[in-house]
Amino acid sequence: MAPEGSVALVTGAGSGIGRAASLKLSQAGFKIVAVDFNSKTGEETLRLVRGQGGEGIFVQADVSKHEDVERYVKATVDTYGRIDAFFNNAGVLQKFSLLENIELSEFERIMGVNVRGVFLGLKHVLQVMNKQGFGSVINTASTAGIRAEHSMAVYTASKHAVIGLTKAAAIEYVRKGVRVNAICPGGVDTALTQAVPTMMQESGYMPEEFPNMRIGRFADPDELAEMVVFLASGKSSYMTGSIVAVDGGLTL
Numbered sequence: 001m002a003p004e005g006s007v008a009l010v011t012g013a014g015s016g017i018g019r020a021a022s023l024k025l026s027q028a029g030f031k032i033v034a035v036d037f038n039s040k041t042g043e044e045t046l047r048l049v050r051g052q053g054g055e056g057i058f059v060q061a062d063v064s065k066h067e068d069v070e071r072y073v074k075a076t077v078d079t080y081g082r083i084d085a086f087f088n089n090a091g092v093l094q095k096f097s098l099l100e101n102i103e104l105s106e107f108e109r110i111m112g113v114n115v116r117g118v119f120l121g122l123k124h125v126l127q128v129m130n131k132q133g134f135g136s137v138i139n140t141a142s143t144a145g146i147r148a149e150h151s152m153a154v155y156t157a158s159k160h161a162v163i164g165l166t167k168a169a170a171i172e173y174v175r176k177g178v179r180v181n182a183i184c185p186g187g188v189d190t191a192l193t194q195a196v197p198t199m200m201q202e203s204g205y206m207p208e209e210f211p212n213m214r215i216g217r218f219a220d221p222d223e224l225a226e227m228v229v230f231l232a233s234g235k236s237s238y239m240t241g242s243i244v245a246v247d248g249g250l251t252l
Contacts (some may be wrong), residue, residue, distance in 0.1 A: 002029035006230060009033045011063055012090030016039030021087050021228040022220035026054030028229050033076045034058045062197040063090045063117030073124040083128050085232035088121040089140040093154035107154050114158035122169055134177040139166045139229045143186035144248050163243055170241030179240040181231050186247030189218040215248030
């Protein structure tokens with residue numbers, strides 16, 4: 001269990017891994033600050049947290065906007081006075097397309113959420129954690145941050161950037177009591193990924209491993225959430241700058 005009064009800030013908390021992690025972190029004793037662009041799904045996550053006896057607040061925010069990130073961090077500190085764990089998770093998926101056909105607007109959309117959003121979250125939360133002298137950050141990268149994914153050049157680039165930011169932040173704060181790690185999901189059963197097979201078929205490319213994951217199934221979001229709780233806790237106290245593949249062997 002987390003020490004009494006511990007606070008976890010979760011972006012992309014309205015669905016998928018973010019919702020599962022919010023619930024698992026709450027069960028582990030963290031107070032939850034749930035952040036999402038979608039107020040309806042974010043409020044639903046908060047209701048689920050409270051329904052299992054947990055405590056938390058919801059903050060609507062677009063993580064690609066500087067003022068929104070400042071606002072969700074300020075709301076966390078104003079409400080609870082600290083940030084013990086930050087699951088920097090919000091992200092979007094690219095429309096499948098060959099690189100030459102990707103519109104600039106699509107590039108900017110993906111990079112805005114997946115890179116700018118992660119950067120801004122790190123920038124403002126690390127200020128708080130540095131002053132505290134403690135904290136654990138978990139960024140959501142992807143197997144696309146470890147290898148290239150066909151017809152997903154911008155998404156691949158964005159997740160490589162998340163890994164770069166993770167390692168850079170980890171080395172900068174390694175002696176400041178703040179740990180920064182990343183998880184790399186691969187094939188998780190969420191609303192975001194349920195549309196992937198159709199998108200792949202429309203793009204004309206279907207990776208050999210996609211229909212039959214090496215472990216034989218997609219991950220449940222709870223399986224990723226367990227890793228988030230571990231990285232948020234003192235049980236992972238000697239881990240920083242780690243890029244953890246939770247992918248059922250996809251990248252083997």
